[in-house]
Every structure is written in C-alpha cells, then in structure tokens.
Amino acid sequence: MTISDIAKLAGVSAATVSRVLNNKGYVKEETRQKIENLIQENGYRPNAVARSLTRSNTSMIAVIMSNRLNPFFANVLDAIESRAEQQGYSILFYNTSEDRDKECKAIAQAIEHRVMGILLLPVLDPDERTEELLAGAEDSGIPVVLIDRDLHNSDLDIVLIDNKKVVYEGVKLLIESGHRKIGIVTCPEVVKKGKTRLDGYVQCLKDYGMEMEDEYIYPGDFDEKSGYQACENLLGLPDPPTAVLVTCSSATLGCIRYLNEHSLQMGRDIGLVGFDDISLLGTLGYEITVMDRPMKEMGEIAYDLLTERMASPDTKRRRREILLQTRLIIRGSEKLQDVQAVS
Template sequence: MSVTIKDIAKAADVSLATVSRVLNGSGYVKETTREKVHDAIKQLHYTPSAIARSLSTNKTNTIGVIIPDINNPFFGEVIKGITQVADEHQLNIILCDTDDCKEKELKAIKLLREQRIEGILMTPTYGEEAHDSAYMSTLDNLGIPVILMDGHVKYANYSGVFIDHVQGAYDGVEALIHAGHEKIAIINGRLDSRPAKERFLGYKKALNKYAIPLHEQYIFNGEYDHERAYTMTKKILLLEDRPTAIFVSNNLSMLGCVKALNEQSLSIPDDMAILGFDKVDALNIIGMNISFINGPTTLMGKTGMNMLIESLEKQKDVHMRELKQITLLPELHLKGSEKKSV
C-alpha cells in the first residue's frame, strides 16, 4: 500500500498544508516541525510522486528531445551530450524518434506538450517541404523554448546549434585533391535537406578552387542509408571513366559504399580511395582506417542543452529573449583511405 501525504501528516501530527510546504520547500515552517515531517517521511519510506510534485510546482523538470533516426550513431552521440548536461541540472528527458516523418514529428510534439515539458531540443524532418503552415502553427503555439540541432525549419528562425557542413565537405574533398585525385565522385544525402545541400556546396567549392571540372556522372544524390549508397557505389564502379576517389557525405552511406567495394574485392585505397563525413565506429573497430570529417556531435548535444537551459532561465523576461545560433567547426581525420595508388 502506497504512503500518502495524509499518512505523513498523521504520523508527524501536523496539517496537510505543512507537509506540502516541507515537500515543496515553500512557505515558512518551524525547524522543529520540519524535522518531525522529515522523520515521518523516513519512517514511512515515503517517495514523492513526480506527477504530483509537477502539479503543485507547475514544473516537470523534463525536456523533450526529437530526432529523425535513432539508429543513426550520429544522433546517439548527440543524445550523449544532451544527457550529460541534463544530468548536471537534474533534468529528465523524453526521447522521441520520428523516422524522418512529418506526421510522426507532429505527433511527438503534441505528445510532449501534453506531458507539460519545459522545452524541446529537436532535429526537424529533413524534407523542408514538410514545413507547411500546419507544421509551423504547431511549433509556434507551443509556448516553450525550442532549440534546433543541426536542422532548419523552412521560413522560420529558431535558436540552435549547427555544424559547418560547407567547410567540412570542402576540407574533405581538398584532402582528396591533395592526395592526387581529380576524378572524385560524391555520394550525397537528400538534396531537400540542409546538410546535404551544404555538403554538396563544399564539394563543388573545393573542385572549383583547384580548377577541377564538375562532372555530372560523378554526382549521386540519395538518402541517408546504406542500401541506397550500396547501389550507387556499384553504379560508380561501372562508369566507363571511373573516378579514383569517392567522397561519401554521411556515415550510414559509408557502410553501403564499403560493402559494395568489398563485394568486388576492391582494396581501399589502392583500387578506390574514400573519405566520409561523420565517423563510423564500426569500421574502426574491425580495423578499417577510413578517413573522415568529424562533426562535433557530443559537443553539439551539450551546447544545445546549455542553450535550452539558458532559454528557460530567460523566458520569463521578454527583454532577454533573443535568437541565438551557434555553428561548430568539424575536424578532418586522415587515416590513409584518401591516398592515391602510385
């Protein structure tokens, strides 16, 4: 049988209001009385209900996190950063995975609102065409801080933390060029997403800087998954004027690319050089030293969580509300897979 505050009040011989004030840390209570209540709580092994506490304080100390793909290790690293900061501030997290689906994202937003969360950290659905008037209305009417993580909402400005995809892709393609490559293919993500657009721009900027022609037959735009990248890699290998290197613009696509190369018994980098955006721990674990551009994912999660906490502290003061967007620089890690066969 569960213990209630009525039981605490009876054991301590005080009123319900006094027990409530002690539990919530509000109002004046004599020290001797406070000790009596605490003694009763210990004796009866009372654990306060989080739901009841949230109703009395009008605060849940819970934030919502919305991501498009929980299977992507990129978001696992982001969540790690979020939880590290949340734990420091004794904040709870409700995590929602949308499968990059607008309907599921809207459902998640409504669910979180019903849970009376304090704020939201989210990576919106990649397809910017999904950000229609109904979507915008749902976000605008939340009435709580929303912080974006490496994703944009079309036609709107929200505070957030982002990765410089243009610079990251430029650095990666430049490394391939410095290794002696001029025929460089790209396996990109969906071009209706901001990261894919910016990574493609970085690819083109690097080619242009070194006066290397942009060949349409080397451009492959797909999804953020290994199956599509596997198919595209096989098409690249069948090209009459085959490239000597492939820039793979996301981690899951890298898995598909490597699978296709292995099936053809092609050596990396002797038969095909590759360089990816975002690390793939699974490849490193099995001893494949694949060069990559590392987006500071854990740092992004920490930064986003700190931004949300700052917004929660300032939201009561209209004059302190401001749009804040932070861009993090990725780092290039060369492990040898970018080299050109002599």
C-alpha cells in the same frame, strides 16, 4: 485564419508571430509592427486553448529526432542524456523516422506532457504544421532548440556545422592526394544542408580548375543502402571516379560494405573519405579518413542553450546560431595508389 497564415503573409516563421502575440523573445521592431498590422487587418484571434496552457514545473525535456538508427543522432543523444542526468532532468524521447506526421504528433504530445523544453532534429521535409506546433510550444512557455537541421524562416536557436566548408576540405584533401576524378554521395537536397554540402564539392573543384562531371554526383540518402548503391553506380561507370566522398555517416557504412564485397581496398584501389568518426568504424577495424562533426559537443551545447532559455523564458534575445568547427581525421583511405583497379 491561423498563426501560420499570418506568418506567411509577414514572411516570417510561426514562432516569430507567437513571440509578438505573447510579447516574449526578441523581434525586430519593424517586423513586430508588420505582424501586429496583419493581425489587426485579418482579425486574427489566438487559440484560446494553447494560450491557456502554463509552463510546466516538471523536470522533463523532450528530444525529438528524425532517425535514431543514424550513428550521428545516437552520439548526439548520448551527450544530451549525460548532460540531463548530471542536472537532474529526465528525457522524453521520440523517434520520428523521417515522417512528418510522426514529428507533428511528437511535438503535440511533448506539449501535452508539459515538458520544460524541446530539442528538435527535424525531419527532412517538414511542413507548416511543424511551425504551427512549435509556435504552440512557445505559447505554452516551452522553448525549442534545433540541432543540425534548420527550418524555413526559423528564428529558433540552433546548433550546426559549416556544411559547405567541411565538404570543401574533404574534396581538397582528395585533390591534393592526386585524385582528379572524384565522386560524391550527397544528402537529399530537400534538406538545406544537403545542398550546402554539394556546394562545397562544386566550389572546391572550381577553385582547383577542375571540371564537374554530373555523372560523378550520386543523390544519396541518410541510410546505409544508399551508400552501397552509390558505389555500385559510381564504380560501374565506363570511366569511374578514383575516389568517393560520402556526406552521411550511414551511407559511409554502405560504401564500405560494397568495397569489401568487391575486394576493393580503400587507399589502394579506391580513395574514400567518409563522414563522422563513429565508433563502429574502429570496432570493425576500418581505418578510414573522415570529415568529423563534434557530435558530443553539438548535443551538449544544444542542451545548454535550451536550459538557458528554460531559466529565462521571457528574455528578449536574438536567435542564436552556434556554428561548430569540424575536422579532418586522416587515416590513409584517401590515398591514390592503383587507379586501374576500378577501371
């Protein structure tokens, strides 16, 4: 019997079970009683090694990210590093490359290094080992804050955006610009925000009385290649969309590359709305309309949440979910001028 087994029986996260075992952090009384009963009924005994670890006195914070090549992650990391430097903390960085085994290894190593806290941007499809290890971190007095991606049944603090709203506003802009055939490049639906962003697309079309065409939905990924392939697929349809909305910054770059190679001009031949106002777009001279996340603010707030937890690890507080506002930066690439060019 493990802490994850107790968590499954109780329908909560492993971190919640850990808080009950250690009498740390906020847990609803009803949930606490349920967990305590399950522990007693199943004869569960906590791992003695994990419980023997004490909170570190070092000045190191672990940052575990799933893809350092993604422009969004790079911007968030810059903000965290800047904040940490100002306050005298060092950063121990792990890149997991969307690999569950690497993520688990990184969390375990961070605990072994006795870091003061962990900032985690999880892989797309984490398994129960991740929750088990994060519970071990809490047993060791190491607080954890999530960034952008949530975990199943998690009660960890998290900083994220309203993923449904940001895509809804992007689709709305395209509709109001005259588009009636709008393609979308989605994130993987295995991650919660992927489905939520698609929900924003579907809801906006519905609100404007427009039919959703399944062939206009391309299941993308968090890389440039998927953006290129998406445009190749969508614009190669017998009746192609007149605009494409992309829900990932890396995929946005792939879409732009495809349009350039095929001499299609954004805002004239095809409408395009991308994701994240990354500096590379401006450096390359692209004036593209984007749904922009406050990347710097996300990193700073996640860092601040973590240091607050580090300062008072025994405080019984509810989970904090910080939902940040996004914005549309309009530069003209969403326009509809020549609908014949992609036909």
